[in-house]
Amino acid sequence: xxxxxxxxxxxxxxxxxxxxxxxxxxxxxxxxxxxxxxxxxxxxxxxxxxxxxxxxxxxxxxxxxxxxxxxxxxxxxxxxxxxxxxxxxxxxxxxxxxxxxxxxxxxxxxxxxxxxxxxxxxxxxxxxxxxxxxxxxxxxxxxxxxxxxxxxxxxxxxxxxxxxxxxxxxxxxxxxxxxxxxxxxxxxxxxxxxxxxxxxxxxxxxxxxxxxxxxxxxxxxxxxxxxxxxxxxxxxxxxxxxxxxxxxx
Amino acid sequence: xxxxxxxxxxxxxxxxxxxxxxxxxxxxxxxxxxxxxxxxxxxxxxxxxxxxxxxxxxxxxxxxxxxxxxxxxxxxxxxxxxxxxxxxxxxxxxxxxxxxxxxxxxxxxxxxxxxxxxxxxxxxxxxxxxxxxxxxxxxxxxxxxxxxxxxxxxxxxxxxxxxxxxxxxxxxxxxxxxxxxxxxxxxxxxxxxxxxxxxxxxxxxxxxxxxxxxxxxxxxxxxxxxxxxxxxxxxxxxxxxxxxxxxxx
DNA sequence: TTGAATTTTGCTGTTTTTTGCAATCTTTTT
DNA sequence: AAAAAGATTGCAAAAAACAGCAAAATTCAA
Numbered sequence: 001x002x003x004x005x006x007x008x009x010x011x012x013x014x015x016x017x018x019x020x021x022x023x024x025x026x027x028x029x030x031x032x033x034x035x036x037x038x039x040x041x042x043x044x045x046x047x048x049x050x051x052x053x054x055x056x057x058x059x060x061x062x063x064x065x066x067x068x069x070x071x072x073x074x075x076x077x078x079x080x081x082x083x084x085x086x087x088x089x090x091x092x093x094x095x096x097x098x099x100x101x102x103x104x105x106x107x108x109x110x111x112x113x114x115x116x117x118x119x120x121x122x123x124x125x126x127x128x129x130x131x132x133x134x135x136x137x138x139x140x141x142x143x144x145x146x147x148x149x150x151x152x153x154x155x156x157x158x159x160x161x162x163x164x165x166x167x168x169x170x171x172x173x174x175x176x177x178x179x180x181x182x183x184x185x186x187x188x189x190x191x192x193x194x195x196x197x198x199x200x201x202x203x204x205x206x207x208x209x210x211x212x213x214x215x216x217x218x219x220x221x222x223x224x225x226x227x228x229x230x231x232x233x234x235x236x237x238x239x240x241x242x243x244x245x246x247x248x249x
Numbered sequence: 250x251x252x253x254x255x256x257x258x259x260x261x262x263x264x265x266x267x268x269x270x271x272x273x274x275x276x277x278x279x280x281x282x283x284x285x286x287x288x289x290x291x292x293x294x295x296x297x298x299x300x301x302x303x304x305x306x307x308x309x310x311x312x313x314x315x316x317x318x319x320x321x322x323x324x325x326x327x328x329x330x331x332x333x334x335x336x337x338x339x340x341x342x343x344x345x346x347x348x349x350x351x352x353x354x355x356x357x358x359x360x361x362x363x364x365x366x367x368x369x370x371x372x373x374x375x376x377x378x379x380x381x382x383x384x385x386x387x388x389x390x391x392x393x394x395x396x397x398x399x400x401x402x403x404x405x406x407x408x409x410x411x412x413x414x415x416x417x418x419x420x421x422x423x424x425x426x427x428x429x430x431x432x433x434x435x436x437x438x439x440x441x442x443x444x445x446x447x448x449x450x451x452x453x454x455x456x457x458x459x460x461x462x463x464x465x466x467x468x469x470x471x472x473x474x475x476x477x478x479x480x481x482x483x484x485x486x487x488x489x490x491x492x493x494x495x496x497x498x
Numbered sequence: 499t500t501g502a503a504t505t506t507t508g509c510t511g512t513t514t515t516t517t518g519c520a521a522t523c524t525t526t527t528t
Numbered sequence: 529a530a531a532a533a534g535a536t537t538g539c540a541a542a543a544a545a546c547a548g549c550a551a552a553a554t555t556c557a558a
Contacts, residue, residue, distance in 0.1 A: 499558100500557100500558085501556100501557095501558095502555105502556095502557095503555080503556085503557100504553100504554080504555070504556095505552100505553080505554065505555080506551105506552080506553065506554080507550100507551085507552070507553085508549105508550095508551085508552095509548105509549085509550085509551095510547100510548085510549085510550105511546105511547095511548095512545100512546080512547085512548105513544105513545080513546070513547095514543105514544080514545065514546085515542100515543080515544070515545080516541105516542080516543070516544085517540100517541085517542075517543090518539105518540095518541085518542100519538105519539085519540090519541100520537100520538095520539090521536100521537085521538090521539105522535100522536080522537080522538105523534105523535080523536070523537090524533105524534080524535065524536085525532100525533085525534070525535080526531100526532080526533070526534085527530100527531085527532075527533085528529100528530085528531080528532090
């Protein structure tokens with residue numbers, strides 16, 4: 001077999017699977033692992049793939065993972081996401097909602113425990129695909145162009161079939177009196193279904209959103225089990241959320 | 250045998266198989282390996298093929314050019330995608346499969362007609378979200394980390410509920426005799442369901458994949474209504490795909 | 499047709515490239 | 529920290545490329 005032919009197949013495999021193991025390639029191409037390693041090294045040098053420990057990944061995949069489109073209030077979101085991971089245990093079944101804070105949680109999910117993760121959000125799903133320890137299930141449905149999540153009756157029906165240990169949700173607006181609200185009716189319906197599909201619901205909410213409200217109501221605060229903000233639970237801004245039958249974290 | 254005749258045969262072989270070994274050529278042409286080597290060197294000088302260590306590859310094969318937009322063989326894929334758009338009409342309901350060629354189709358969907366588009370592929374869905382004229386529905390299910398598409402029983406069940414006008418699918422491998430094959434059993438099951446959910450199935454297939462096969466079979470070629478490659482339908486490489494009860498485009 | 503000049507071809511020995519193996523070092527995982 | 533998986537290096541055998549040469553084939557002018 002020609003070297004060119006071999007490298008061609010390697011590129012094909014990489015493009016197809018996004019990541020490949022050198023051992024698999026060696027077996028498939030019926031050459032020694034050293035030869036494959038040399039080929040991959042060469043292709044890496046030509047920027048046609050990215051060599052990683054034990055294998056190679058496609059350029060698309062390599063460029064995809066560390067993408068961060070929204071760096072707005074990133075630190076706060078990271079703080080929130082880290083707090084949220086404290087709920088996770090080996091084999092937890094969770095659901096992650098859309099929104100940039102939830103995306104951050106997806107990105108920061110621990111790599112040392114196995115998780116099953118449902119999501120309605122395209123960007124979250126993308127993030128999760130990069131995690132070998134996370135089994136990801138996308139809740140299908142009509143896609144909302146601005147929020148990039150699945151909505152509509154199909155999504156809601158699919159949600160009615162599951163019950164996850166924890167769901168981590170975001171919200172457009174939250175108010176101690178009015179509860180969680182959104183600007184979009186369909187999204188409200190979907191979030192309701194998410195909450196219904198969860199044993200415990202955790203709200204990830206940057207403090208900017210506190211004491212704001214909009215048109216359509218998702219639920220009252222007592223439907224939420226825990227609210228996580230980037231603030232200390234004792235922070236004065238959170239005063240009005242105490243004695244609301246929800247934990248602050 | 251005349252030198253000219255020999256070189257003609259060599260070019261033919263290269264065109265047909267994309268790659269040749271000098272030893273094979275020598276045996277087939279019944280001349281010494283040095284003669285073949287000299288012939289190939291000459292043809293290489295004339296830019297009719299590319300000489301490589303131990304053999305030669307076709308120009309197309311060698312032009313698997315280094316990264317452009319992170320996608321290999323982008324030009325070919327664009328050609329294919331453009332051909333595929335000829336099937337679309339106002340309010341068509343279509344399904345777009347995963348894979349880079351299908352992604353290209355998603356990217357090149359016309360913006361002047363309204364479409365309803367189902368997909369199992371995360372990257373395709375991402376692409377479609379940017380199109381105001383396309384209503385996108387994601388078929389939910391377990392996500393395959395490799396191929397970034399939804400697979401599994403849930404996806405298959407969801408597919409069983411729909412019947413689209415056209416589905417545009419890719420395949421890992423295709424062979425005139427064996428039909429469409431894949432490396433992954435789950436993906437095969439999902440693709441079967443896709444074909445079943447379509448009035449017409451269009452296969453998007455870059456010519457490199459022709460005459461290759463793998464472990465698991467998706468379907469025979471007669472299940473496909475149209476096969477689109479970047480080549481002219483009369484191209485010799487497509488010879489074996491004629492008289493197969495499918496249109497070539 | 500003949501015979502010298504030219505080209506083509508196959509062979510030889512030499513150099514280069516490729517490949518697999520073993521020993522050693524490094525990274526990752528537990 | 530130990531164990532396992534992967535990477536690196538050097539080396540030797542095999543395969544291929546190269547250069548030079550002579551025989552064979554082809555061309556061409558007389």
